[in-house]
Amino acid sequence: MEVVEGAAGGPQLLHFGAGVMALLLTAVAVCSLPSLMDYWRRWWVMKPIPGISPCYPVLGNALLLERGGEDFFKQLQVFVEQLRSWPLFKLWIGPLPVMILYHPDSVEVILSSSKHIEKSYLYKFLQPWLGTGLLTSTGDKWRSRRKMITPTFHFAILTDFLEVMNEQGGILLEKLEKHVDKEPFDVFLYITLCALDIICETAMGKNVSAQENKDSEYVRAIYRMSDLIQQRQKSPWLWPDLLYMLFKEGREHKRNLKILHNFTDRVIAEKAAELENNKQTKCDTDGNCEESGPKKRKAFLDMLLSATDDEGNKLSCTDIREEVDTFMFEGHDTTAAAMNWALYLLGHNPEVQKKVHRELDEVFGTYERPVTMDDLKKLRYLECVMKEALRLFPSVPLFARVLREDCCIRGYQVPKGTNVIVITYALHRDPEIFPDPEEFRPERFFPENCKGRHPYAYVPFSAGPRNCIGQRFAQIEEKALLALILRRFWVDSCQKPEELGITGELVLRPSNGIWIKLKRKPNAGSE
Numbered sequence: 365m366e367v368v369e370g371a372a373g374g375p376q377l378l379h380f381g382a383g384v385m386a387l388l389l390t391a392v393a394v395c396s397l398p399s400l401m402d403y404w405r406r407w408w409v410m411k412p413i414p415g416i417s418p419c420y421p422v423l424g425n426a427l428l429l430e431r432g433g434e435d436f437f438k439q440l441q442v443f444v445e446q447l448r449s450w451p452l453f454k455l456w457i458g459p460l461p462v463m464i465l466y467h468p469d470s471v472e473v474i475l476s477s478s479k480h481i482e483k484s485y486l487y488k489f490l491q492p493w494l495g496t497g498l499l500t501s502t503g504d505k506w507r508s509r510r511k512m513i514t515p516t517f518h519f520a521i522l523t524d525f526l527e528v529m530n531e532q533g534g535i536l537l538e539k540l541e542k543h544v545d546k547e548p549f550d551v552f553l554y555i556t557l558c559a560l561d562i563i564c565e566t567a568m569g570k571n572v573s574a575q576e577n578k579d580s581e582y583v584r585a586i587y588r589m590s591d592l593i594q595q596r597q598k599s600p601w602l603w604p605d606l607l608y609m610l611f612k613e614g615r616e617h618k619r620n621l622k623i624l625h626n627f628t629d630r631v632i633a634e635k636a637a638e639l640e641n642n643k644q645t646k647c648d649t650d651g652n653c654e655e656s657g658p659k660k661r662k663a664f665l666d667m668l669l670s671a672t673d674d675e676g677n678k679l680s681c682t683d684i685r686e687e688v689d690t691f692m693f694e695g696h697d698t699t700a701a702a703m704n705w706a707l708y709l710l711g712h713n714p715e716v717q718k719k720v721h722r723e724l725d726e727v728f729g730t731y732e733r734p735v736t737m738d739d740l741k742k743l744r745y746l747e748c749v750m751k752e753a754l755r756l757f758p759s760v761p762l763f764a765r766v767l768r769e770d771c772c773i774r775g776y777q778v779p780k781g782t783n784v785i786v787i788t789y790a791l792h793r794d795p796e797i798f799p800d801p802e803e804f805r806p807e808r809f810f811p812e813n814c815k816g817r818h819p820y821a822y823v824p825f826s827a828g829p830r831n832c833i834g835q836r837f838a839q840i841e842e843k844a845l846l847a848l849i850l851r852r853f854w855v856d857s858c859q860k861p862e863e864l865g866i867t868g869e870l871v872l873r874p875s876n877g878i879w880i881k882l883k884r885k886p887n888a889g890s891e
Contacts, residue, residue: 424456711857
């Protein structure tokens with residue numbers, strides 16, 4: 365509770381607010397801690413590790429943390445800069461110990477391990493929506509799902525998905541055409557809605573027409589749910605489910621969850637019925653059947669409906685919903701953010717943009733045609749642009765694990781049960797590995813310049829056993845859509861870095877949008 369200086373009753377309000385906060389956090393502690401002995405053991409073992417002050421027993425640093433997404437992300441960056449000379453530091457979010465990593469050697473200890481694969485306690489708040497799908501599961505369930513789902517990202521299947529990307533990219537170009545030679549506009553939502561249309565069609569085989577109907581109930585529910593989860597993650601007093609439902613955010617969470625699950629359940633039921641009832645076959649006398657009619661594109665959901673585990677068991681409807689919801693959550697916001705940041709950086713770096721245009725002219729000439737897999741292989745400089753954009757603005761600015769056994773990181777003992785957060789945004793700005801880290805230089809990712817670089821210095825898709833299973837899908841989508849946009853338009857950015865309002869929530873977003881001007885792309889001769 366804030367106190368306005370000089371307001372009547374200010375100190376009483378402060379005292380009352382602190383008392384309520386202490387009461388709530390104490391309730392969280394009682395609900396969350398397996399035992400007070402375990403809590404104190406961690407507290408003393410971690411005492412030598414550098415940390416942030418003030419830090420109180422049970423309350424930890426929770427009262428110190430900023431509430432707004434933009435302010436909290438800035439605060440984390442300040443902490444890292446203050447402690448950059450150390451290989452790690454600790455935070456206590458209420459009774460939860462959190463280790464912050466931002467140095468390649470420290471990050472490698474966790475990400476390269478086959479033991480430290482369990483996601484952080486903070487991912488628990490994704491489970492009401494995503495269940496224990498590929499993102500949130502661990503142990504044998506995670507290994508089984510990973511093995512089962514990996515074949516769905518086969519090259520041939522991704523080629524089919526490229527067709528969807530071209531179709532939805534065409535709709536995006538029509539939307540952007542209206543802004544050529546006009547006033548600056550916020551491109552962020554345009555890109556995001558296109559990415560949402562792509563993931564809906566590739567994951568579920570369902571066209572939701574988000575680009576034509578941005579106010580759809582399902583689209584609104586996806587965005588609001590992401591915001592609610594992020595707020596809950598850094599608010600220990602909202603962690604217990606019973607307490608959460610006493611707040612309006614908890615009730616709003618319940619409403620949006622119902623919208624999301626009802627939509628996914630309906631699509632799964634329709635798809636299952638379609639596969640069961642509408643399959644046209646031609647069977648010979650031996651019972652061999654062949655599908656007739658035009659070949660249909662398979663969505664991720666089609667493959668899940670026919671997938672089996674190691675024992676030959678098919679996934680239940682709940683299992684399928686977990687994975688579809690996971691791909692809906694992971695598969696559009698992250699890619700959309702990456703494309704937006706790439707456009708922002710190109711709009712600020714005209715010499716780089718000219719090089720991209722020259723490469724596009726060499727590959728496509730002056731023809732307007734869909735992007736093919738062969739085209740994508742040839743766009744090597746554009747790929748370096750994408751990688752450098754992800755270095756500066758990683759779509760997932762931080763991710764977390766929980767240690768299931770004691771661990772030594774750079775000489776510090778970190779006890780079992782500690783949550784570990786890798787801040788990719790800070791990791792990618794290590795000046796010893798990336799000189800002048802704030803500068804946009806795609807040449808950093810030329811093959812000759814990558815030699816000898818620490819393998820864990822750049823991890824936009826995580827790394828090790830739990831790396832992002834959909835990274836090839838994301839890279840193909842981003843490269844295809846950027847190629848479509850930049851073949852037609854020249855981009856000018858209209859914001860200074862300090863005007864972006866960067867928010868490091870579940871996805872790295874500009875809270876003030878990405879404002880650009882579009883012009884018709886100059887022909888090759890004028891460059």
